[in-house]
Amino acid sequence: MFDFSIVTHWIDNLLRSVMPGWGALLIEFVLVGVVLLLLYAVLALFYIYFERKVCAFFQCRLGPNRVGPYGIFQSVADMFKILIKELITLNHSDKFLFNLAPYLVIVASMLAFGCLPFGKGLQVIDFNIGIFFLIAVSSIGVLGILLAGWSSNNKYTLIGAIRSGAQMVSYELSIGFSVLTMVVFAGTMSITGIVEAQSNGWFIFTGHIPAIVAFLIYLVAGTAETNRGPFDLPEAESELTAGYHTEYSGIHFGFFYLAEYLNLFIVSGVASLLFLGGWMPLHIPGWESFNQIMDYIPSVIWFFGKAVVISFIIIWFKWTFPRLRIDQLLRLEWKYLLPLNLINLFIMVLVVIYGLHF
Amino acid sequence: MANIQQEISSFLSEATFVEGPILEVSVPEAKWHELALYLHDKLHFDYLVSIVGMDWGETMGCVYYLTRTADNSQVSVKVEIADRENPLIHSITDLWKSALLYEREVYDFFGIRFINHPDMRRLFLRNDWVGYPLRKDYNADPEVNPIRLEHEAVDDVTHAIVETPDGKLEERTNTLFGPEEFVVNIGPQHPATHGVLRLRTSLDGENVKKIDVYCGYVHRGIEKLCESLTYPQTLHFADRLDYLSAQQNRHAVCLCIEDALQVEVPARAQYVRTIMDELMRISSHLLFWSTFCMDLGGTTAFFYGFRDREKILDIFEETCGARMTFNYYTIGGLMADIHPDFQRKVKEFCAYLPAKLKEYHTLFTGNVIAQQRMKGVGLLSREDAISYGIAGPSGRASGWACDVRKNHPYALYDKVEFNEVVRTEGDVYARYMVRLDEILESIHIIEQLIDNIPEGDYAVKMKPIIKLPEGRFFRQVEASRGPLGIFIESHGDKNPYRLKINSACLPLVGGLDPMCRNGKIADLIAIGGSLDYVIPDMDR
Numbered sequence: 001m002f003d004f005s006i007v008t009h010w011i012d013n014l015l016r017s018v019m020p021g022w023g024a025l026l027i028e029f030v031l032v033g034v035v036l037l038l039l040y041a042v043l044a045l046f047y048i049y050f051e052r053k054v055c056a057f058f059q060c061r062l063g064p065n066r067v068g069p070y071g072i073f074q075s076v077a078d079m080f081k082i083l084i085k086e087l088i089t090l091n092h093s094d095k096f097l098f099n100l101a102p103y104l105v106i107v108a109s110m111l112a113f114g115c116l117p118f119g120k121g122l123q124v125i126d127f128n129i130g131i132f133f134l135i136a137v138s139s140i141g142v143l144g145i146l147l148a149g150w151s152s153n154n155k156y157t158l159i160g161a162i163r164s165g166a167q168m169v170s171y172e173l174s175i176g177f178s179v180l181t182m183v184v185f186a187g188t189m190s191i192t193g194i195v196e197a198q199s200n201g202w203f204i205f206t207g208h209i210p211a212i213v214a215f216l217i218y219l220v221a222g223t224a225e226t227n228r229g230p231f232d233l234p235e236a237e238s239e240l241t242a243g244y245h246t247e248y249s250g251i252h253f254g255f256f257y258l259a260e261y262l263n264l265f266i267v268s269g270v271a272s273l274l275f276l277g278g279w280m281p282l283h284i285p286g287w288e289s290f291n292q293i294m295d296y297i298p299s300v301i302w303f304f305g306k307a308v309v310i311s312f313i314i315i316w317f318k319w320t321f322p323r324l325r326i327d328q329l330l331r332l333e334w335k336y337l338l339p340l341n342l343i344n345l346f347i348m349v350l351v352v353i354y355g356l357h358f
Numbered sequence: 359m360a361n362i363q364q365e366i367s368s369f370l371s372e373a374t375f376v377e378g379p380i381l382e383v384s385v386p387e388a389k390w391h392e393l394a395l396y397l398h399d400k401l402h403f404d405y406l407v408s409i410v411g412m413d414w415g416e417t418m419g420c421v422y423y424l425t426r427t428a429d430n431s432q433v434s435v436k437v438e439i440a441d442r443e444n445p446l447i448h449s450i451t452d453l454w455k456s457a458l459l460y461e462r463e464v465y466d467f468f469g470i471r472f473i474n475h476p477d478m479r480r481l482f483l484r485n486d487w488v489g490y491p492l493r494k495d496y497n498a499d500p501e502v503n504p505i506r507l508e509h510e511a512v513d514d515v516t517h518a519i520v521e522t523p524d525g526k527l528e529e530r531t532n533t534l535f536g537p538e539e540f541v542v543n544i545g546p547q548h549p550a551t552h553g554v555l556r557l558r559t560s561l562d563g564e565n566v567k568k569i570d571v572y573c574g575y576v577h578r579g580i581e582k583l584c585e586s587l588t589y590p591q592t593l594h595f596a597d598r599l600d601y602l603s604a605q606q607n608r609h610a611v612c613l614c615i616e617d618a619l620q621v622e623v624p625a626r627a628q629y630v631r632t633i634m635d636e637l638m639r640i641s642s643h644l645l646f647w648s649t650f651c652m653d654l655g656g657t658t659a660f661f662y663g664f665r666d667r668e669k670i671l672d673i674f675e676e677t678c679g680a681r682m683t684f685n686y687y688t689i690g691g692l693m694a695d696i697h698p699d700f701q702r703k704v705k706e707f708c709a710y711l712p713a714k715l716k717e718y719h720t721l722f723t724g725n726v727i728a729q730q731r732m733k734g735v736g737l738l739s740r741e742d743a744i745s746y747g748i749a750g751p752s753g754r755a756s757g758w759a760c761d762v763r764k765n766h767p768y769a770l771y772d773k774v775e776f777n778e779v780v781r782t783e784g785d786v787y788a789r790y791m792v793r794l795d796e797i798l799e800s801i802h803i804i805e806q807l808i809d810n811i812p813e814g815d816y817a818v819k820m821k822p823i824i825k826l827p828e829g830r831f832f833r834q835v836e837a838s839r840g841p842l843g844i845f846i847e848s849h850g851d852k853n854p855y856r857l858k859i860n861s862a863c864l865p866l867v868g869g870l871d872p873m874c875r876n877g878k879i880a881d882l883i884a885i886g887g888s889l890d891y892v893i894p895d896m897d898r
Binding site for chain 1: 540542543548549550561563564651652653654655656657658660661662665721722725727728730731878879880881883
């Protein structure tokens with residue numbers, strides 16, 4: 001299996017041989033930033049197209065099919081349109097916070113991008129509390145949403161923001177505990193460590209019942225974290241017109257829109273990392289030739305493939321289920337998911353102590 | 359009927375009577391509230407169908423239509439007052455809640471003020487409108503009421519005339535919303551109001567404290583326009599009231615005029631009218647299902663409903679030439695004969711739809727989230743439904759058997775066999791299920807008729823100029839959302855002296871406030887969706 005750290009180390013050594021250490025670092029930062037931004041844009045375009053096509057097929061429609069073959073350039077055209085649209089400034093809004101909010105949302109998802117393992121040796125930062133960092137930065141996003149709702153000086157956006165606050169704080173717990181369950185199982189918070197630990201079988205197989213329960217809870221809570229249906233209360237179209245981003249236009253609206261899709265990718269990426277082995281191919285202990293064939297598929301494809309499959313499931317939720325009511329949403333979390341999660345964590349601890357896993 | 363007349367005359371000696379299909383009682387204004395109390399409490403006329411404001415030139419007044427839900431006997435009461443400068447009538451809002459909106463409508467159009475009505479504001483027109491348009495002495499000069507471009511000031515204080523115990527009249531003010539309340543405008547432009555309806559909603563966090571309904575954003579003055587048009591011309595407005603029950607609305611106008619003229623409609627037209635009415639009902643309920651699911655966040659369901667509704671619109675298009683405003687029924691029959699493919703396509707559709715309904719139930723009805731959103735939400739008791747006049751599928755969901763097709767059959771409804779779908783829960787889920795079950799009943803009706811359409815004329819030949827005999831005529835049909843009543847007062851001319859459309863949707867929004875109180879915002883949307891009001895119908 002090709003290790004991308006060979007490429008990155010080669011670039012690092014090359015730069016260091018021609019310039020001092022700080023210069024090399026500076027150039028590397030810029031390179032990483034540019035590559036991440038590009039990836040960000042391309043992924044967003046892909047996801048918008050993907051979701052539109054998938055939901056169209058669910059709804060007996062064709063979806064975009066005019067711009068380019070099968071409409072693949074539709075989202076490019078939409079992106080271009082949104083870039084050149086006017087940014088409407090409101091009269092009685094808090095202008096500083098109003099303009100800051102979309103950047104906070106986008107920064108949160110950018111930072112989370114930094115520690116996703118896209119392939120073997122292909123990640124920006126790899127340190128011993130990687131998964132903890134990921135959870136920490138991804139919860140900055142809610143701040144952006146709260147600010148957006150508050151600074152717009154609009155009653156709908158305010159209700160949307162408050163709903164979003166209640167929802168995020170609640171479901172962050174579920175995400176945290178289901179991640180914690182898997183951290184207990186892996187015995188490390190390092191992302192590379194977690195992936196390497198799955199080389200003899202993905203956690204969802206080796207961790208059996210508690211891992212599957214944690215996976216299901218993670219899927220539910222992850223859908224809620226990304227504000228997607230059936231948990232799209234902060235932007236509930238039929239109740240709050242567009243919720244917290246009602247007053248945004250142009251690229252500022254675009255940022256919220258992009259962040260929503262990228263959060264979808266991040267949530268599915270983390271799910272594939274924790275439960276489905278990240279970039280690790282499907283390995284079955286004892287089946288040596290099978291494992292070798294699986295190794296021929298590049299690690300990048302494994303990671304993105306898993307992420308897209310999980311995204312598909314989350315998209316499927318959205319286009320099938322009706323929306324919950326706010327009290328039902330909170331009841332689901334505090335009365336059902338949280339106790340279940342704690343019990344599950346306890347079971348996982350027992351499983352690890354007594355070695356009851358595969 | 360004679361019995362009711364006897365009882366009223368023994369109670370009130372001043373009452374005079376006019377016999378007719380509906381008994382008409384005339385009382386002086388001073389005795390009206392007393393009689394209303396007697397009719398409501400002793401004779402159990404618990405359903406106020408309509409209040410028709412009238413201007414007879416010398417005098418003004420109201421005609422009230424009342425129904426006893428126990429045996430569906432009807433009575434109308436005429437109250438006449440001579441004072442045109444300051445017309446006052448006693449309010450009956452303490453007996454029938456539906457009068458809350460009906461009396462405001464009368465005030466809006468005639469300037470008649472109601473004593474003891476808590477909220478005497480205009481209902482449809484702007485607050486700064488000059489004059490009362492349905493009065494015969496109304497000044498229609500555009501100089502008086504120019505198109506105003508500025509914003510209409512929101513008034514949180516309403517006026518009322520209260521009668522003190524010693525019989526004096528006092529002007530009082532009532533506050534709708536205090537300055538400390540968090541009032542959100544849901545509408546006039548909002549995805550869930552299905553049109554331009556504005557609900558001023560006072561919120562406490564997510565909880566709804568009070569709703570105040572503002573109507574009139576699509577008020578077109580149809581009743582006023584009808585007074586200067588001939589009878590065949592008035593028909594065309596019917597399609598534009600509730601555009602989702604266009605055929606039934608037109609049926610009501612046709613019935614009312616045919617009744618007055620004593621015209622016998624040919625059997626072929628009767629069959630086609632009944633089938634068309636039921637197709638329209640199915641298409642309306644399909645649209646209800648789509649938009650209701652959409653309101654609850656189930657976007658995919660929306661497309662499924664529309665996919666199947668298209669098939670009905672295709673059938674309509676072939677025969678009527680239009681997909682929206684059909685203009686198909688006419689006085690004495692139909693505009694044109696049915697398309698040769700009509701019967702085959704309708705039969706195909708009737709075979710196709712039940713399987714799709716099963717799909718709907720799998721997709722949405724059985725869903726846990728949907729059930730939680732619908733069950734126990736927006737409760738409406740049978741008594742409240744009758745008092746607020748919430749009839750139609752929404753009333754039947756509260757256990758009130760109010761189907762006009764059963765109670766006062768017209769067309770072929772007394773010849774076909776069908777069940778009146780009645781549920782007793784009175785919540786959003788019941789209203790939802792009543793409509794889906796009614797689709798099946800409608801298919802059942804169509805299946806009984808479609809093979810037996812008799813040959814013959816599709817319309818009787820009418821005179822080129824239609825003049826109605828003098829009198830008051832009132833007919834109701836069961837439109838998709840409830841009973842639609844047409845009132846015509848004719849003075850023997852070729853145009854109506856007064857034509858009043860008793861909308862099926864106006865009482866529905868009247869009941870919105872009590873149903874939504876202490877619910878969540880999301881419940882308000884679900885309740886609104888389940889009542890399924892259509893704004894052009896209530897604004898007219």
